[in-house]
Amino acid sequence: PGEVQRRIGELGGPPAHNNSPWGWTMAGNTPFKRWKREVHQGGVADPCIVSWRGRTEPGAIRHQFTHVVDVMPTVLDLTGIEPPERIGWVPQTHLDGRSFAASLSPGGDAAAPHRRTQYFEMFGSRAVYHDGWKAVTFKPIGPTYDDGIDWNAPFDEDRWELYHLDEDRTELTDLAEAEPERLAELVERWWVEARANQ
Numbered sequence: 001p002g003e004v005q006r007r008i009g010e011l012g013g014p015p016a017h018n019n020s021p022w023g024w025t026m027a028g029n030t031p032f033k034r035w036k037r038e039v040h041q042g043g044v045a046d047p048c049i050v051s052w053r054g055r056t057e058p059g060a061i062r063h064q065f066t067h068v069v070d071v072m073p074t075v076l077d078l079t080g081i082e083p084p085e086r087i088g089w090v091p092q093t094h095l096d097g098r099s100f101a102a103s104l105s106p107g108g109d110a111a112a113p114h115r116r117t118q119y120f121e122m123f124g125s126r127a128v129y130h131d132g133w134k135a136v137t138f139k140p141i142g143p144t145y146d147d148g149i150d151w152n153a154p155f156d157e158d159r160w161e162l163y164h165l166d167e168d169r170t171e172l173t174d175l176a177e178a179e180p181e182r183l184a185e186l187v188e189r190w191w192v193e194a195r196a197n198q
Helices: 022-029 068-079 180-196
Strands: 117-122 125-130 133-137 160-164
Touching: 117 180, 125 180, 133 180, 160 180
Parallel strands: none
Antiparallel strands: 117 125, 125 133, 133 160
C-alpha cells in the first residue's frame, strides 16, 4: 500500500501536515483565480454562512464585502457584549473588524454598506480592496510554478493587476493597462494600509 494508506491514522493529528493536492485545490476554488497561500480571490474569497434563529434572516443572501476580522465584532454586536479593554493584566489590541449585523437581521438593511477597504499580504503576494476594486500582485514562493514569473525578482518589479470586483468577482478581466491612475491609487493605498498594519 501507499504511504497515505500506511499512515491513515495520523491524518489530522500532530505528526501530519495535511494539504490538498493542487488539482483538488483548484477545483475547490472554482471559479476563482489561484488558491490558498495567495491573495487573488481563490486564496481569500470564501462563503460565510450565518444562522442564528431570530437574529438572522433565513435564506437571505448578502453580497457586501466583508473580511474574517469582521466576524468577532459581529458576534459581539449580536450578543450585546462590549469587548474588554483588558483580560487580566493584558491590555487588548484594537479590533480591526466592523460588525455586519445590520445586514443580517430580519428587517435589517440588506444593502447596508460595509467594509470599504481591506489590505492583504501573504508570503509576498499583496492586494488591496477598496470600494469594489482590487489591486493584486502575485509573488511565487520559490520556483514552484511554471508561469514565467521570477520568484526572486525585487518587489518593486512585481506586476500589479487591477479588477473591478463589483462586476468581475472572478478576476477574469485585468484592467491595469486600461486604468493606470486607478491602479496607482490602489497601490499607494496598499502601502498606507500596510504601514497601518505594521
